[in-house]
Amino acid sequence: MATSSYGRLIKDGLWSNNQALVALLGLCPLLAVTNTAVNGLGLGIATLVVITLSNVTVSVIRNWVRPEVRLPVFVLVIASFVTAVELSMNAWFHELYKILGIFIPLIVTNCAIIGRAEAFASKNSLDRSLVDGLAMGIGFTLALTVLGALREMLGMGTLFSQADLMFGEIASGLTLSLGDEFKGMLLAILPPGAFIGLGFMIALKNIIDKRLTQPRKAETVTAARPEPAAG
Template sequence: MNAPSPRSILEYGLASGNAGLVQLLGLCPLLAVSNNAVNALGLGLATLLAVTATNTVISLLRHWTGREVRIPTFVMVIAAVVTAIELTFRAWLPGLYAVLGLFIPLIVTNCALMGRAEAFASRHDPFRAALDGFAIGLGFLGVLLLIGAMRELLGEGSLFAGAGDLLHLPWLEVRGGDYPGFLVAVLPMGAFLALAVLIALRQAWRLRHGVAA
């Protein structure tokens, strides 16, 4: 089996196999935490770190893991990595950790991690496995951040509000002044509508450029 090129790995993770926009994986955190851009960025970065690290470790262990213990090994690696990320957030970003709460440990249940571990990381070298995890995580982060930014802009007229307190990045904050806000955008319904808009835009672009759906 020929090893995929770095370009094809990046293209799959960011576009044709995007976890959030195409495979529709991890919808629970994708929709629940994306009420603003800061939350979306925080969870997206945590997911990116998790899938990149688990892919790399599983690839390194692939020659020592028999088929009968493969799945339990994947689960243990994913759980250990996510726990380490959770503790890191709790220590260094306590404000963001308090906001995201249960959704950080719930990264363990994101099907993208187990799916890429089984379909890719366990069959390829560590470099390609790490690149695949990075691409999948970055694609998921991009969709999460787009939804969060759309909902925050429409719902509150601001962007990255709270970045100073939660991420220690005050220069990211853009305040909306006297904007009255659009309530639907910050309600759960707004998450589904934002995701639907992104899927529709992607499909329209593919049809316009003659790309098979």
């Protein structure tokens, strides 16, 4: 790992070790709030902020934290940032905050964040941890937003509805609609829709990976192995 460049970190975070699609971490918020694209994006950005800040902080303090107490310290760091993000969202995006509800405080328990703190930030320098946090966070946000957009389109026939909650009044024109005739598939909004949708997204990613590696089958596959899912 020591020799890999920033490019590798970014590629890992966005694609080959995407926390949602490959490591399957943080499924609870992923499945619970992605009923619209805006909800997914909102929670994704909150997670992105927390994972970046916690990665940076953990990396800075990594030499002073004794291994025996590292996990409580990590959780404390993450919880502080989550509290800060929660209070900020309550202040500036109050409507969105009310929709996301319990899932903002629950970012503390998101395995993806403590996973990156434990597996990466506690062993790597500040700059690399920063890039890793950003890449992982953006990868998670993208997965959340795409799943939210899919479910919103199938379930309600709209896209970016309630965008004004996030970007202000100016964005209310952003909402796309597939027309009033479109009858939404309620199942897509309900919890099973999240599982089925995520399953299809993972399948699609695997197909793309397979297609990409097939022409170079003769070469040894040296892609980074994803970490096993931990919860």
